[in-house]
Amino acid sequence: MAQEQPETVPRGDGQTIPHWHSPSGETIRLVEAEDSTVIDDQGREYLDFVSQLYCVNAGHSNEAIIEAAENQLRRAPYIASSKHNDTRDQLADALADIAPGALSDVYFSISGSEANEAAMTIARKVQDAPKILTRWQSYHGGTYGSGSLTGDPSTRSTLERYAATTNTGKFLPPLPEAFGTDDPDELARRAADHVEFVIQNEGADSIAAIFMEPVAGSSGAYTAPPGYFERLREICDEYDILLVADEVITGFGRCGDWFGINTENVEPDMITFAKGITSAYIPLAGVIAADWIGEEIAESGHDLGQTFAGHPVACAAGLATIEEYDNGLLDNVAELTPVFDARLERIEEEYDVVGTTRGRGFLRSIVFEDPETGEPFVNPWANDDDEDNPVDDVRKAAMERGVMFGSGRPNVQLLASPPLCTTRAEIESAFDALEAAIEDVFY
Ligand SMILES: Cc1ncc(COP(=O)(O)O)c(C=O)c1O
16 A cells, blocks of 8 residues: 655656656655655655766765855856856866866766767867777767767667667777686786777778776776776877767766776876766766867867856856865765775675676676576676566665665666765665675575
8 A cells, every 4th residue: 555645745647757767667756865865755765875877976965065056046047158157167177177187178068968979079070080989888878979879789779779870889898708808917908909900990090089988887887907098098199099088977086086087097188077067966067178179179169059058057066066075075985995895895705696896986886697607697688678687676675675776787787886975884784785685586
């Protein structure tokens, strides 16, 4: 029997079509949120171990961010994206300050997909070349342009069933299963050589840029072996191809540093960002480009735009969010990363259904496999909602126990990606719930 609704929460008529909708999908309705906790319309609390969509990095209901947005709303609620605005310019400066090296010029956008579309347009223009290369097992967005960058087959099949997306090419990610080696040096070498092989076969002159997530996001939180990005930087320089870091998930402390690429010892030509810039309170995204790219655009012009790009209210929220990261949230990730490491190690040791765990900082994946075969429990590429998937059962069992984890693409893994304000006790309690959920389903 349905429980009584809290009086203050009208149910609505339920006609919203959720994104990533599946007929067997969730029906939960969230109505309140604070710090690392979200609350549904039945009053049930959940630890949000997926930061909704890997985006509420500063935690829910952060007062400083709300106040900054409110103040901007009262002072100048909207200024055209074609004009300069003090708040927008201040945020551009703040982004240039935290971005690596010569990345200095910011072209704002609205969503991560559109940030990647903008970076594609800019890369093609300044390089005068049509193609962009990305990895299989990647996610860069769900619009036609950004979806063509995405390696995830379910996104691409949804888009490409009715219209071609063009001028992109794919290469293999630096995963042990793709290159048949666990040795990090060997993996870095083989995976980078493979990228060079793809470039030579596609024709270096036809390629404007390579886009990569420094740590994979929804496709499985996999990191690159040491030296891989450095070698890719060399290859890009040798063949005159731009290197673009898609930091839509990995940016703003998610992996322990301002940007995921900071850990790799290379400077990309552009960074794309979204999600964590405002802790997702208000849509905001963009491209941080190397100064020479900014100069080229300033000289040649760029006759494209979007009404809501760099919205001043979002920019005010962005400035306050950056301050919150600086004032302790990044430190919290650094301090509590060992707690994550220890719990993931334990889960790998204790449960034979856990094949491996991956990731960095507060972006982690727990990959499940059938201990008898060493293979995933479901065909990772079949995208069959009706198929029995014990990994999904674990996710649902954890939710029953009050913790939300993310489901990866492919759905052979659970993703753990809590807000950066999450405490040690909350991490311990989320992993306790996960272990209990694994026991519920498998033992
Ligand atoms: C790495 C990455 N790039 C781009 C996007 C697209 O962002 P949005 O959903 O804001 O369009 C996402 C979304 O999850 C992402 O994870």
